[in-house]
Amino acid sequence: MTISDVAKMADVSVSAVSRYMNGGYVSEEKKERIKKAIQETGYVPSAHAQIMRTKRTKVVGVVIPKINSESISRVVAGISEELSEAGYELLLGNTGNNQEQELRYLKIFDQNRVDGIIFIGTMMNKEHEKLLKSLQVPVVLLGQQESYISCVYHDDYHAAREMASILASGKHKKIGFLGVSAKDKAVGKERYRGFCDALSDAGLPVDEKRVLQGEFTLESGYENTRLLMEQAPDTDALFCVTDTIAIGAMKYLRETGKRIPEDVSIAGIGDTRMSEMMNPPLTTAHYYYQTSGREGAKILLEKLKNPGLPDKKMMLGYEIIQRNSILL
Amino acid sequence: MTISDVAKMADVSVSAVSRYMNGGYVSEEKKERIKKAIQETGYVPSAHAQIMRTKRTKVVGVVIPKINSESISRVVAGISEELSEAGYELLLGNTGNNQEQELRYLKIFDQNRVDGIIFIGTMMNKEHEKLLKSLQVPVVLLGQQESYISCVYHDDYHAAREMASILASGKHKKIGFLGVSAKDKAVGKERYRGFCDALSDAGLPVDEKRVLQGEFTLESGYENTRLLMEQAPDTDALFCVTDTIAIGAMKYLRETGKRIPEDVSIAGIGDTRMSEMMNPPLTTAHYYYQTSGREGAKILLEKLKNPGLPDKKMMLGYEIIQRNSILL
DNA sequence: TATTTTTATGATATCGTTTTCATTTTCCGA
DNA sequence: TCGGAAAATGAAAACGATATCATAAAAATA
Numbered sequence A, B: 001m002t003i004s005d006v007a008k009m010a011d012v013s014v015s016a017v018s019r020y021m022n023g024g025y026v027s028e029e030k031k032e033r034i035k036k037a038i039q040e041t042g043y044v045p046s047a048h049a050q051i052m053r054t055k056r057t058k059v060v061g062v063v064i065p066k067i068n069s070e071s072i073s074r075v076v077a078g079i080s081e082e083l084s085e086a087g088y089e090l091l092l093g094n095t096g097n098n099q100e101q102e103l104r105y106l107k108i109f110d111q112n113r114v115d116g117i118i119f120i121g122t123m124m125n126k127e128h129e130k131l132l133k134s135l136q137v138p139v140v141l142l143g144q145q146e147s148y149i150s151c152v153y154h155d156d157y158h159a160a161r162e163m164a165s166i167l168a169s170g171k172h173k174k175i176g177f178l179g180v181s182a183k184d185k186a187v188g189k190e191r192y193r194g195f196c197d198a199l200s201d202a203g204l205p206v207d208e209k210r211v212l213q214g215e216f217t218l219e220s221g222y223e224n225t226r227l228l229m230e231q232a233p234d235t236d237a238l239f240c241v242t243d244t245i246a247i248g249a250m251k252y253l254r255e256t257g258k259r260i261p262e263d264v265s266i267a268g269i270g271d272t273r274m275s276e277m278m279n280p281p282l283t284t285a286h287y288y289y290q291t292s293g294r295e296g297a298k299i300l301l302e303k304l305k306n307p308g309l310p311d312k313k314m315m316l317g318y319e320i321i322q323r324n325s326i327l328l
Numbered sequence C: 001t002a003t004t005t006t007t008a009t010g011a012t013a014t015c016g017t018t019t020t021c022a023t024t025t026t027c028c029g030a
Numbered sequence D: 001t002c003g004g005a006a007a008a009t010g011a012a013a014a015c016g017a018t019a020t021c022a023t024a025a026a027a028a029t030a
Helices: A003-010 A014-022 A028-041 A047-054 A070-085 A099-113 A126-134 A156-169 A185-201 A218-231 A243-255 A273-277 A289-305 B003-010 B014-022 B028-041 B047-054 B070-085 B099-113 B126-134 B156-169 B185-201 B218-231 B243-255 B273-277 B289-305
Strands: A059-064 A089-094 A116-120 A139-142 A150-154 A175-180 A211-214 A237-240 A265-267 A284-286 A313-316 A319-321 B059-064 B089-094 B116-120 B139-142 B150-154 B175-180 B211-214 B237-240 B265-267 B284-286 B313-316 B319-321
Touching (some): A003 A028, A116 A289, A156 A237, A156 A265, A211 A218, A218 A237, A243 B273, A273 B243, B070 B289, B150 B289, B156 B175, B175 B185, B175 B218, B243 B273
Parallel strands (some): A116 A139, B059 B116
């Protein structure tokens, strides 16, 4: 079914049908006839022909490192809600944490298929900057803060600092840090900076043998805790940059007979569903993942409506969730 | 940049450039010139113009009830891997468990944008059947079994039956069931049937006051456990149709001072990351979510390559993961 | 050498819309 | 009653690619 079939059936011109669909001048009688023809044929305009003519795809590309991650899927849920309310569709680019794939998806989406891009960033480098600056369509970066682009992110520094100072204000003297690569500025660098400053405030040293970097996985948390406890067995608290890492740590500690929090206190960040269900429940910082997705989508949609708009930065707060994994 | 710009620059016809891109007859000299022109201009063909002409979008629509769910996001991860290897992209339709949205997305995707559809089903009814049968593009159903369509699903009946019989072969005599609506055939109906048959095999009754239906959430598991334990306080085991529900149940039991498994045994299904980290670790059935996504995508891609292919059904097994939430 | 087959070429139609444009009809106030 | 604005109309161009076609040149075969 094409527009000209409908036109023929309603005995009007193609232009009239197009105007009917898009709200132009059409007489009442023709409106009736066209309406009827459309109902009978079940005509639906070809999205691709429309896109070709109008250059508006009504699709937003979403580039993410990994879909089966609680935090990311929550962000995507927020994006998805906002987009669908605005009549946009969502093209997903799952990069598997592979930078090449990341750049590839950004390029493909830009060149072709989408009106705008939402990019959940992890490790950002010069290549990203160059590419992102060169894109034709507007982009919003989520989870990381970069000067040259619109972004929505959390206050990683203060979240980490406040959490670490809770640890430091207890009786803990030997606080370890389970982090990720500093190439991830938000999670790797800012949270570490917050941690260091909190310890420094409390007059506590940051002991290198208690600072480890790993991946965003439970397994990595487990393994790094093993390493850390082997090289610094008297560690009495562990600050973990994500809940998942914290849960890996708890698993190891439990298996080696350490009591939480009596022997070792644990703190995480993110407030995943799991953190609440742990034994003991994990003290963590709630992050507004879903909201960050919604807000990112909103910013993008505004820019789509009004391309002249300047870049927008949005920092989201956090909420410390006191549970029972820290000895106070 | 369009194909005719490139053609002009290389001083060849548009057809030659098109043939160059798609592998037709082009002389070596022209190939060189075209290659150079493409490099200089950074020309990339317009996907939408191609689609319009060829009718092949290289996009698969994926309709899901909820993205921020561990099982579903694992399925989507599998789909995403398989599609991207085959050069396909993924258009996501997140329905928020709303049937209207579900039908809407299926229609929109069908009418327009995609070559095929993967549909993660929950509650399937006649409307679904009618619509699914009428779609133009091939569809694969995931997570549910329906006669009229290709599908990939787990052996819910036997998984539930085996799990329930583990409960029944212990010293449990009063086994409760925390389920979901029977409109969800896989999770609501089949797992219940497996449960009932296992109890019956063991000569145990299925007591109505120990059978409750709820939602796929932790909160629902929590709340229904409260209800169940209030109306049947002597319940000594709980079969939960998902891990999430089981974890909600554990939360309630723990809060009311019941010991697991000494006072009440618990079983789940799904083997989510959380189940392993619970205290005690949850006995559950491992489901191959990611694999089911991959296989579903494979079936769809095959059908795309070879439209004549008949529907294909694929049942995946499961693996009982014995942990410590059941008193043996 | 003559003939067929393969390779190469570019003009043009086509996909299904929207947009522009020129023209006609209707409406309304002076 | 007239004139100008607003409303209505359809033909045709355009979007950017691929497919078809007719034709020419080169290569292979007889």
